[in-house]
Amino acid sequence: MSDGVDRHSESRVVQLRHQGEAAAATLPALMAEATRIAATVAQGVHGRRRAGVGESFWQYRHHRPEDGRAAVDWRQSARSDQLFVRQNEWEAANTVWLWRDGSPSMRFSSSKDHASKIDRAAVCQIAMAALLTQGGERVAVLGESAIARTGALGLERTSRRLALGPGDMTAVEAPNIGRFGRVVLASDFLDPPETWAARLSRFSTMEAEGVLMRIVDPAEEDFPYSGRTRFENPGGGEGLLFGRAEEARSTYRQRWAEHGEALAALARQFGWSVVTHRTDLPATSAVLALYRALARDA
Incomplete structure (x- = not known):
């Protein structure tokens, strides 16, 4: 039984290797x-303006529950009855x-x-x-x-x-x-x-x-x-x-x-x-x- 399993495993490894080699052969041409x-x-x-950790201000957006309290921009939020988060340009x-x-x-x-x-x-x-x-x-x-x-x-x-x-x-x-x-x-x-x-x-x-x-x-x-x-x-x-x-x-x-x-x-x-x-x-x-x-x- 073990010999049969080993032969099957070895055959599977050889098969997978051949499939991998055949697939890899196309890589240089592609x-x-x-x-x-x-x-x-x-x-x-060119760089794209995205929200991230840069220093340049980009925009304010509404606060989401997952943002947490620390993300709130309190100065901007104080101007309305909603909470805002300050977003900076992604450098x-x-x-x-x-x-x-x-x-x-x-x-x-x-x-x-x-x-x-x-x-x-x-x-x-x-x-x-x-x-x-x-x-x-x-x-x-x-x-x-x-x-x-x-x-x-x-x-x-x-x-x-x-x-x-x-x-x-x-x-x-x-x-x-x-x-x-x-x-x-x-x-x-x-x-x-x-x-x-x-x-x-x-x-x-x-x-x-x-x-x-x-x-x-x-x-x-x-x-x-x-x-x-x-x-x-x-x-x-x-x-x-x-x-x-x-x-x-x-x-x-x-x-x-x-x-x-x-x-x-x-x-x-x-x-x-x-x-x-x-x-x-x-x-x-x-x-x-x-x-x-x-x-x-x-």
């Missing part, structure tokens, strides 16, 4: 592409939390000429990490980084986690970040909008804002299929079989557009932005749009 994109987009990242580097969805649907690619959604998301997020660390800001991977870092060390650790990490959904369902964090979530966002509403509401309680980077394979938007076509469920569930797929094209495209509109409305509701990117287009355009959206929301 890093090279991301570095090239970051160099193309780089315009310099330290801002922290941006990045996340790349690792769901099975993200591994889809309709053509060998297009990157998979998961690889394109990783490339864009790594390029963003490069731009942010060049500007002196701290970056971390949501759900996978305990400490946000800047500089070469921050970029190296963040890049590896974005390329090889699991991208677990629990990271967005129970985010562990501080107040006023900036967040970039890269996913295909195929879950129902109400599911994402519940997730974004958790960020809202932390006064975090950011950008939703919606990664789309061209076939998902165009639905170019015709004739007898079977669609497999990437999660392993029951698929769909169409006798004449082209007959469903109009309805599908309408539903797809409605889903995108619902996601955009949801983002606006929480003060976020949406950047939609098709994998048949250059990644540079997506990173530039991400950078601009993050700067605009700051």
Whole structure:
């Protein structure tokens, strides 16, 4: 019995090692592409005014129970019947939390000429990490980084986690970040909008804002299929079989557009932005749009 268990354990270790080596083999290519994109987009990242521990006054806000008595600015509070807290400009580097969805649907690619959604998301997020660390800001991977870092060390650790990490959904369902964090979530966002509403509401309680980077394979938007076509469920569930797929094209495209509109409305509701990117287009355009959206929301 023990020999069987040992052989099974050894076989499992070998299997995991091979899987890890195969995954790691993609890292240099992803890093090279991301570095090239970051160099193309780089315009310099300027400090953003955020609440923090700096000495320059920024604003007053209403006192919250969790702030405690010591945080009250009594001079300002004496001028009204409400309690206020004095907030100062954050002179330290801002922290941006990045996340790349690792769901099975993200591994889809309709053509060998297009990157998979998961690889394109990783490339864009790594390029963003490069731009942010060049500007002196701290970056971390949501759900996978305990400490946000800047500089070469921050970029190296963040890049590896974005390329090889699991991208677990629990990271967005129970985010562990501080107040006023900036967040970039890269996913295909195929879950129902109400599911994402519940997730974004958790960020809202932390006064975090950011950008939703919606990664789309061209076939998902165009639905170019015709004739007898079977669609497999990437999660392993029951698929769909169409006798004449082209007959469903109009309805599908309408539903797809409605889903995108619902996601955009949801983002606006929480003060976020949406950047939609098709994998048949250059990644540079997506990173530039991400950078601009993050700067605009700051």
